[in-house]
Amino acid sequence: MIRYLRLFRIQLRASVLLAMQYRGDFVLDGVLEVLFVAPSIVPLVVVFDQRSSIFGWTFPEALVVVGFFHFLNALVEGAINPSLLAVVEHVRKGTLDFVLLKPADAQFLVSTARFQMWKATNVLSALLIWAFAFHRMGHWPRPLDVLVAVTMLGLSVTILYSLWIITVSTAFYVVRIDNLTYLFDSIFDAARWPSSVFRGVLRIVFTFVIPLGVMTTFPAEALLGRLSLQALGGAAVGAFLAALLARVVFQRALGRYTSAGG
């Protein structure tokens, strides 16, 4: 465990060095990410202009969901997508050989291969949105609610990461999966809305297949102090099963690796 923490630190260090190498990108992307916060709230402002609550969510409460959306988005774009694209490239060129030759867990190595530091500014956007939302509500979250929300966020990240690993595993079968990241991004975009706004088939899909509701709505409910213990338990079981499934799928996919050029 300590060894893997050390490895994580060293992988992160390489990404930081890379970010420093291209500091122009660092500044520009950071500024852009903060500027994009405003347009991301516009749809919400338009909807709530007509009524004070939608499906039990007031405007500031819905903003808490948007905050979690930004937080997870920072993670997707900063830690998940860059590594995902790197794995696809590795499989296509056959350079995954070097990952598999290393005496460390292959899933760990590919998952921590590349981070885009400047996307971390999105976390700042999330903090700003939460601050604004709770200011509008006129009270701050209770420490226990913050603790539950952080736990729930951990589960959300686990689910998101598992979905990503399963997506990556398809690269071993179909090689070109670059477009899947766009699909992933556009589906994930729906996570900016509280899950109760979805009805019918979409609700089932976004709860069980791609659990967007669990990812952003559950942590928001936790922070607002109204997440039930059953929901938290359900999310924990779901996250565990997703991680297990991702592990099995990735290991099987590795067995299918044929390398390239020779």
Place this chain on the structure above:
Amino acid sequence: MIEVRSLRKEYRVHKRAPGLAAALRSVFRRTYETIVAVDDVSFEVAAGERVGFLGPNGAGKTTTLKMLAGLLHPTSGEAHVDGHLPRKRERAFLEKIMLVMGQKQQLLWDLPPAETFELNRAIYDVPRAQYQETMAELDELLELGELVKKPTRQLSLGERMKCELAAALVHRPKVLFLDEPTIGLDVSMQASMRAFVKRYNERWNATILLTSHYMEDVLALCPRVVVIDKGQLSYDGTLEALVRRLRPEKRLILRLGAEVAEGDLARYGKVVEHEKLRVTLQIAHADVREVVPAMLAAFPVVDLTVEDPPLEEVMSELFARTRAAREKSEKAEKVGKTETSNDEKGDEA
């Protein structure tokens, strides 16, 4: 150190005829073909040995190396490297080996090679003191100097290859698989690579299995060669014995002071090459003692050297013979089958 028993690797590949119509058809109905990349290959390599693993393109060399390194899973048969089953990818196994590929690189493209070395040090858990000692040695042998501080993308191919090799050796592997490590390098860089590999092998008693299309690499590094062609083993033994078996003749290379008629030269041996004042003659090994003084006496010889036939020729001869033998046995098999089916028909009648 390395034991390979009846190793076999099959690939299932999608096959289609050229053209748009065939491409469209293949979208709906795919036909697959099983390609046997490695077929029943067995050999052993002792600790500290340097073995050349040779064969034409597509012979199955790289596939075998990748199975030995644990990257590919064999279809059947077994390989053991220092007591480990490579496909299990055990940590103890991966810490002992390394595969260097001349056509692929592990160095982080936008960062200096020193960063990759540091990353590998952490992954392989190399103690700081040992790491510094190894890096100092590699620096001296490969003359890395300031190279390790420049971003990889700014290095030349040769410089990059030196750093690739250094990155691969940070953990001092006991078994080194080298897959065309000198490809694309200039002659002097090839020579220094060879010298380095030899010194590494002698210094650490490392086992080395090398594939290369440059016969110079093989001549300089590998007392023993294992040859495969179309996935099958066609020779395993010393280079000298291979040359003696296939081309027992010697080559006399003469530089003459004046032109000589080919007919006169042919009396001493087979004229392989005759270009004005330069002549290459092929003679039986046993005749060298007699022919050399006779030719010196008969012709205005300025310079004379006696050599083995080029290794490239020996290899092509080996491949040609193996293929001819294989075709013959396949034909015999086909005839046998036809006869059997005719017999069966006869029985039915």
